[in-house]
Amino acid sequence: MTDQTQNPPAMTTGAQSTVQASRGGMLGLTANDFRLFLIVLVITFLAPFILNPFPEGSALAQFNAGYPDLMQRFVIFGIFAIGFNILFGLTGYLSFGHAAFLGVGSYGAIWMMKLLTLNVIPAIIMAIIVAGIFALMVGYVSLRRSGIYFSILTLAFAQMSYALAYSVLTPITGGETGLQIKNTDRPLLSNIQDGEIGRANLFGLEMRSSFELELGAWLFTFNAGYYIAAVVMLLAFYMSIRLFRSPFGMMLRAVKSNQQRMNYTGLNSKPYTLAAFVISGMYAGLAGGLMVAMDTQVGPERMFWTASGEVVLMAILGGAGTLIGPVLGAGFIKYMENIISKINSTILHEWFFWLPDGLENFVVALIYPFIGKGWHLTLGIMFMAVVIFLPGGLVEGGQRIAGWIKNRRGSGDGPDKDPEHHPKQAPHVGE
Amino acid sequence: MDGFILQILNGLDKGSAYALIALGLTLIFGTLGVVNFAHGALFMIGAFCAVTLNRLLTLSYVTEDPSRTDFLGNPAKVETPYVVDWFGESVGLAMIDWVVPLAILFSIPIMVAVGLIMERGLIKHFYKRPHADQILVTFGLAIVLQEIIKYYYGANPIPTPAPEAFVGTFDFGAMLGFEPFTILYPYWRLVYFVFAVILIGAVFAFLQFTTFGMVVRAGMADRETVGLLGINIDRRFTLMFALAAVVAGLAGVMYTPIISPNYHMGMDFLVLSFVVVVVGGMGSLPGAVAAGFLLGILESFASMPVAISIIPGINQIIIYLVAIVILLTRPRGLMGRKGVMEE
Numbered sequence: 001m002t003d004q005t006q007n008p009p010a011m012t013t014g015a016q017s018t019v020q021a022s023r024g025g026m027l028g029l030t031a032n033d034f035r036l037f038l039i040v041l042v043i044t045f046l047a048p049f050i051l052n053p054f055p056e057g058s059a060l061a062q063f064n065a066g067y068p069d070l071m072q073r074f075v076i077f078g079i080f081a082i083g084f085n086i087l088f089g090l091t092g093y094l095s096f097g098h099a100a101f102l103g104v105g106s107y108g109a110i111w112m113m114k115l116l117t118l119n120v121i122p123a124i125i126m127a128i129i130v131a132g133i134f135a136l137m138v139g140y141v142s143l144r145r146s147g148i149y150f151s152i153l154t155l156a157f158a159q160m161s162y163a164l165a166y167s168v169l170t171p172i173t174g175g176e177t178g179l180q181i182k183n184t185d186r187p188l189l190s191n192i193q194d195g196e197i198g199r200a201n202l203f204g205l206e207m208r209s210s211f212e213l214e215l216g217a218w219l220f221t222f223n224a225g226y227y228i229a230a231v232v233m234l235l236a237f238y239m240s241i242r243l244f245r246s247p248f249g250m251m252l253r254a255v256k257s258n259q260q261r262m263n264y265t266g267l268n269s270k271p272y273t274l275a276a277f278v279i280s281g282m283y284a285g286l287a288g289g290l291m292v293a294m295d296t297q298v299g300p301e302r303m304f305w306t307a308s309g310e311v312v313l314m315a316i317l318g319g320a321g322t323l324i325g326p327v328l329g330a331g332f333i334k335y336m337e338n339i340i341s342k343i344n345s346t347i348l349h350e351w352f353f354w355l356p357d358g359l360e361n362f363v364v365a366l367i368y369p370f371i372g373k374g375w376h377l378t379l380g381i382m383f384m385a386v387v388i389f390l391p392g393g394l395v396e397g398g399q400r401i402a403g404w405i406k407n408r409r410g411s412g413d414g415p416d417k418d419p420e421h422h423p424k425q426a427p428h429v430g431e
Numbered sequence: 432m433d434g435f436i437l438q439i440l441n442g443l444d445k446g447s448a449y450a451l452i453a454l455g456l457t458l459i460f461g462t463l464g465v466v467n468f469a470h471g472a473l474f475m476i477g478a479f480c481a482v483t484l485n486r487l488l489t490l491s492y493v494t495e496d497p498s499r500t501d502f503l504g505n506p507a508k509v510e511t512p513y514v515v516d517w518f519g520e521s522v523g524l525a526m527i528d529w530v531v532p533l534a535i536l537f538s539i540p541i542m543v544a545v546g547l548i549m550e551r552g553l554i555k556h557f558y559k560r561p562h563a564d565q566i567l568v569t570f571g572l573a574i575v576l577q578e579i580i581k582y583y584y585g586a587n588p589i590p591t592p593a594p595e596a597f598v599g600t601f602d603f604g605a606m607l608g609f610e611p612f613t614i615l616y617p618y619w620r621l622v623y624f625v626f627a628v629i630l631i632g633a634v635f636a637f638l639q640f641t642t643f644g645m646v647v648r649a650g651m652a653d654r655e656t657v658g659l660l661g662i663n664i665d666r667r668f669t670l671m672f673a674l675a676a677v678v679a680g681l682a683g684v685m686y687t688p689i690i691s692p693n694y695h696m697g698m699d700f701l702v703l704s705f706v707v708v709v710v711g712g713m714g715s716l717p718g719a720v721a722a723g724f725l726l727g728i729l730e731s732f733a734s735m736p737v738a739i740s741i742i743p744g745i746n747q748i749i750i751y752l753v754a755i756v757i758l759l760t761r762p763r764g765l766m767g768r769k770g771v772m773e774e
Binding site: 092094141144145147148149151152153155156157159160163164166167168169305306309312316369374376377379380381383384387388391 | 466553556560562563564566567568570571572573574575578579582698702705706709713743744747748751752754755758759762
């Protein structure tokens, strides 16, 4: 599932990958990419089963993640991270202000719902358009510089948007309280009774409506909102594969490996990076629009720089520059966040009841800072460990394990010739 | 005119903090070539050194005073700090009152230790890695440090007062010959500004007038040659990291009476300090200091009612706006050197 993403032949020439597209796989993908896409598709659609492996009421039920709210967050942040990866993974430009596009998209979506219709499609389209325009403006300015300067510029723009949304733009953004759909809102095209609070829907299908299936001790929830978001995520994922394998994607990789050389060959890299930036911003807007579609509210904290930092963490943790990495990273972080912050000291005592009392208390005291409210500490440590030991993220970890297993089997041509496996470093970033 | 001076004064304390943090950032960047996102955390750790010392000094035991009773008629409980017992009434209470200045002495060894551990334990391994990796790992470190502080000290700001003698304001306007009560300025802010100027001056003097500083400057200009001359430049750069940590820590210690320390104060200042460094010019020490004061004062001018009435919200965004304009018109910042971060 992981080793196709860094497929060396597909990376070296764009032409070759387009030739490959005609053999093997479908939908214009190579056989490997198509297989990856199929796996993601199956996992996404069966997620309510896969994420609920433990029976209701059992001690392990707290590890279940198969409830709508969390599953929606998985796919939405997956989209956000895929989009960020198009910029950072391909071109190496580290944007520290990506949450601004998500926030702007969210505001666009909620106004569409407040004014025009509660159907989510116009809202999402509006979110993409608004975020795209904003990304075009920010990108046009920020991309004049590279490296740390680019990071600071994007950060500055994002913080500016946050500060403005928080203060002066309160008539548009609702300030600190943000925007919600209220019972006074009268969308033009939706039939809302007096005093009724409109709900987001897709041609009448409400986002929050769910179908529950009870099988023995298990309870599976199939949520309309999740499946709509999942389909959008799959589309976004498909487009990102196509983009990675296209000649345009090759150009972006060229920017990452050596922008100067690219310029000397007579190519102007600016349109490519700007296009990547805008696409990436539109992905963020799409994620923001979907967020609004799911819970019909938005606040400025969505644009704060910590939110931008989070998507950076997702992409790095999963594996920047790989196809599946950001999705894995987003899912991993959101899952761990949810599960770890639910664990408390009572649960820890239950786990370690078999230890002698003194030792039990000691172990619990040792673990306690890392759980519950200490989730960010765990995240920080995990993130540092990944950057230090696994610069390629979870994907590289998977590849190493796979390579190790192959080596153990002694399959002659040893796929992992470099035991340390230092990936080629991006010389461009931070120039 | 008086309003003008007042705004400059108001900008000075924040500007001082920006300048001190940016100075440390630039020191680290100029010597080690590392973009340290954990520098705000050092500022915060300094502030929490003051909080810790405050708690240590006010550790007390409880005795019952039979001569007084509380409202229920029980003997009143009197808390006596241990320091009062040890050093006598006047010295002990004075120590508690002067906790923030005392914390300067208390924090220096701590900040040196933190700096050395950070550099030797983590950052050393990232010199050969891309800048993006350095940013990311120090960003992770900043999260870890601030969460540790949050775990031990809680999420709420902890007020740490200035010494009694510096509480309140004084009439700066009257001293300059304006109408009385037009320019009122808190004592502690003036103390902070003076302290920052002295500290900045000390750092520059150290770099300019000592042999150690000369070697460091030579190393900043051409690390390889200095190394070839048989000088252990790495060790000196490690000490510069510790120095930068001390500067950030002291900035944090002295800032506690102005803003009650909380676990995210480091990050709040870091984002702005980075902007300051970039505006001043990456790698330029005078640039960092100048830009720090400049942006602090600009921010204060932008929060005047006149400015807000012309451009609403200007006070919130002025620093970022200036940064954008400067980066686009003078890509190297105000005093940036050629060849830094642009090879």
